[in-house]
Amino acid sequence: KNEVEQSPQNLTAQEGEFITINCSYSVGIxxxxxxxxxxxxxIVSLFMxxxxxxxxxxxxxxxxxxxxxxxxxxTASHPRDSAVYICxxxxxxxxxxxxxxxxxxxxxP
Amino acid sequence: xxTIHQWPATLVQPVGSPLSLECTVEGTSNPNLYWxxxxxxxxxQLLFYSVGIGQISSEVPQNLSASRxxxxxxxxxxxxxxxxxxxxxxxxxTGGGGTSGRYNEQxxxxxxxxxxx
Numbered sequence: 658k659n660e661v662e663q664s665p666q667n668l669t670a671q672e673g674e675f676i677t678i679n680c681s682y683s684v685g686i687x688x689x690x691x692x693x694x695x696x697x698x699x700i701v702s703l704f705m706x707x708x709x710x711x712x713x714x715x716x717x718x719x720x721x722x723x724x725x726x727x728x729x730x731x732t733a734s735h736p737r738d739s740a741v742y743i744c745x746x747x748x749x750x751x752x753x754x755x756x757x758x759x760x761x762x763x764x765x766p
Numbered sequence: 767x768x769t770i771h772q773w774p775a776t777l778v779q780p781v782g783s784p785l786s787l788e789c790t791v792e793g794t795s796n797p798n799l800y801w802x803x804x805x806x807x808x809x810x811q812l813l814f815y816s817v818g819i820g821q822i823s824s825e826v827p828q829n830l831s832a833s834r835x836x837x838x839x840x841x842x843x844x845x846x847x848x849x850x851x852x853x854x855x856x857x858x859x860t861g862g863g864g865t866s867g868r869y870n871e872q873x874x875x876x877x878x879x880x881x882x883x
Contacts (some may be wrong), residue, residue, distance in 0.1 A: 687811070689870060698804075698854050700874040743810065744795060745872075752798055752860075754872060758809040 660684050663744050663757035670764050674744050677761045682745030683725065685752040686716070690754065691729050692743040703729070734764045768793035772857050772875035779882055785830075785844040787878050789857030792838065797859040799840040800833055800872070804854040825831060852882045 664679045680689070691703040704711050704718040704725075711718050717736075720727040731738055744757040769792045779785060791828050801813040813826045813834035822832050829848060833841045840857055857875040 692872075692874075698856075699859075699879045700856060700877075701870045702873060705871045717774065745810075751813055752815060753800075756810045 659697055660704045660755050660756070661744055661746055662743075663760050665760060666697065666758070667761045668763070669762060670762070672735060672764055672766050674734050674764075675763065676734050676738075676764075677744050678729045678744075678762070680727045680729070680757055682727075682744075682755075684755070685749045686725075686746040687749045687751075688713050688747045689727050690745040690747070691727075694743060694747060694759070697741040697742070703742075704724040731762075734762075736766050737763045739763050768859075768873065770859055770873055770875040771859060772855075772878055775876065776879045776880060777881070778878065779847050781849055781882055782846045783834040785842070785847050785851070785880070787842040787855055787857075787880075789842075789860050789875055790838055791840075794859070794861065795837060797838065797861065799834065800858040800860075801840065802856040802858065803843050805858065806853065810856070816844070847882045849882050852880055854879050 661682045670676055688705050688707045690705050692700050694700045694704050706718055706720050715732045717730040729742060739762055741759040741761050743759045745754040747754055771780055771790045798817050800815045802810045803813055804810050809817055814822055814824055816822050816834045830844050837881050855878045858872050860872045
């Protein structure tokens with residue numbers, strides 16, 4: 658079983674819809690990262706969080722340490738949000754990230 | 767501001783040929799540096815990471831090697847490429863264990879797409 662599980666694997670939405678991507682992990686962590694990978698391959702760090710909630714524009718990330726679960730929300734989705742969203746965790750005391758397999762989001766106009 | 771460079775952007779190499787991919791970071795000192803590979807349709811796999819000059823940790827035994835000759839330079843090499851080495855190679859950095867703290871965000875380079883024929 659993977660230490661980081663994401664759901665759904667694929668997600669198709671209409672422009673304007675509210676989107677939620679989920680990430681569950683099974684190990685103790687010091688931080689959780691949400692990353693965005695565009696079709697060309699480039700990866701951008703969206704959030705790094707260890708507790709609570711962070712917001713940047715239309716993106717919101719939450720984490721529940723007790724439940725070992727994080728969600729990434731996109732409000733008022735737009736076709737330019739189409740990308741693969743990757744959850745990664747940093748195990749406690751480690752310099753390394755463990756990655757989920759990603760969620761491919763397609764937002765249709 | 768910090769910048770991370772990778773080159774080349776794309777590379778097509780025959781099986782058995784050598785490989786050298788370079789990554790450099792600007793605007794920071796003593797970063798932790800990482801090499802990842804993403805095979806087609808697969809997730810990111812950590813290959814090597816380095817917490818300082820000459821310090822390399824290998825995650826996956828294979829025909830690849832890494833070196834860190836300077837603080838902000840990370841090189842991925844192979845003496846003889848295999849077909850299975852094809853993929854998208856990403857370099858990344860985080861702040862080192864000094865004043866930046868250990869748990870900073872991870873910043874990725876633009877990647878090198880390697881095709882081994």
